[in-house]
Amino acid sequence: MIAENLKEVRKRIANAAKRTGRDPSEITLICVSKTKPLEMIKEAYELGERCFGENKPQELRDKAKELTYPDICWHMIGTLQKNKIKYVVPASVLIHSVDSVELARDINAEAGKKGVIADILLEINVAGETTKHGFLTSETLSAVCEIARLENLRIRGLMTVAPDTDDPEENRPYFKAMRDLLVDINSKNIDNVGCMNVLSMGMTNDYETAVEEGSTMVRIGTGIFGERNYNKI
Numbered sequence: 001m002i003a004e005n006l007k008e009v010r011k012r013i014a015n016a017a018k019r020t021g022r023d024p025s026e027i028t029l030i031c032v033s034k035t036k037p038l039e040m041i042k043e044a045y046e047l048g049e050r051c052f053g054e055n056k057p058q059e060l061r062d063k064a065k066e067l068t069y070p071d072i073c074w075h076m077i078g079t080l081q082k083n084k085i086k087y088v089v090p091a092s093v094l095i096h097s098v099d100s101v102e103l104a105r106d107i108n109a110e111a112g113k114k115g116v117i118a119d120i121l122l123e124i125n126v127a128g129e130t131t132k133h134g135f136l137t138s139e140t141l142s143a144v145c146e147i148a149r150l151e152n153l154r155i156r157g158l159m160t161v162a163p164d165t166d167d168p169e170e171n172r173p174y175f176k177a178m179r180d181l182l183v184d185i186n187s188k189n190i191d192n193v194g195c196m197n198v199l200s201m202g203m204t205n206d207y208e209t210a211v212e213e214g215s216t217m218v219r220i221g222t223g224i225f226g227e228r229n230y231n232k233i
């Protein structure tokens with residue numbers, strides 16, 4: 001099942017890229033393995049995948065300890081609380097879900113303590129949903145300026161979880177807004193901010209639209225590993 005799913009997902013990413021004149025290699029597939037067993041991750045790894053996304057810090061840490069392939073990369077994509085930062089720095093290559101300046105400060109402190117630079121994305125609540133984490137579009141530029149001063153962090157780009165919908169076209173304007181926001185931030189040449197070139201957007205329901213609108217990282221769980229059963233874990 002995973003082999004077929006992966007083949008399909010890769011094909012759809014490549015086709016979406018080509019439709020808009022992009023090189024498919026610009027898009028990194030993050031296989032979202034939360035709640036899924038190690039065997040499934042191993043299978044995806046053996047099929048050539050290297051990037052895996054987890055949303056629970058301890059689960060990420062535990063899986064990273066078990067699967068010691070030298071080139072496997074763990075992405076932290078879920079809500080992060082201060083007392084759990086230690087589990088994902090430096091176990092994850094990229095923290096997608098930085099949703100406050102305070103959290104950025106705490107990650108900076110942990111990175112300093114461990115002598116590493118932490119790569120982060122700022123999570124954007126692009127649709128302004130009351131139930132969602134993240135910076136509002138209007139707050140983002142000033143947040144980037146503040147976070148840029150933290151010496152152990154590198155802001156690599158932006159991430160969003162678009163509204164849950166059956167019609168991906170409904171999310172197209174949000175994906176477009178994300179890309180515009182990134183372009184706008186990059187145009188300001190903010191001190192201590194290199195080129196922010198990561199746009200983490202697109203999930204099982206809407207990744208093709210996200211790729212058409214400039215996504216560079218799609219986070220796909222269900223479309224690769226099947227439905228999650230939260231009762232079983």
Ligand SMILES: *Cc1c(COP(=O)(O)O)cnc(C)c1O
Nearest residue numbers: 032055077203204219220221222
């Ligand atoms: C679970 C999750 C995903 C993957 O969702 P699917 O719909 O299963 O592809 C992507 N991003 C985040 C932040 C998630 O928590």
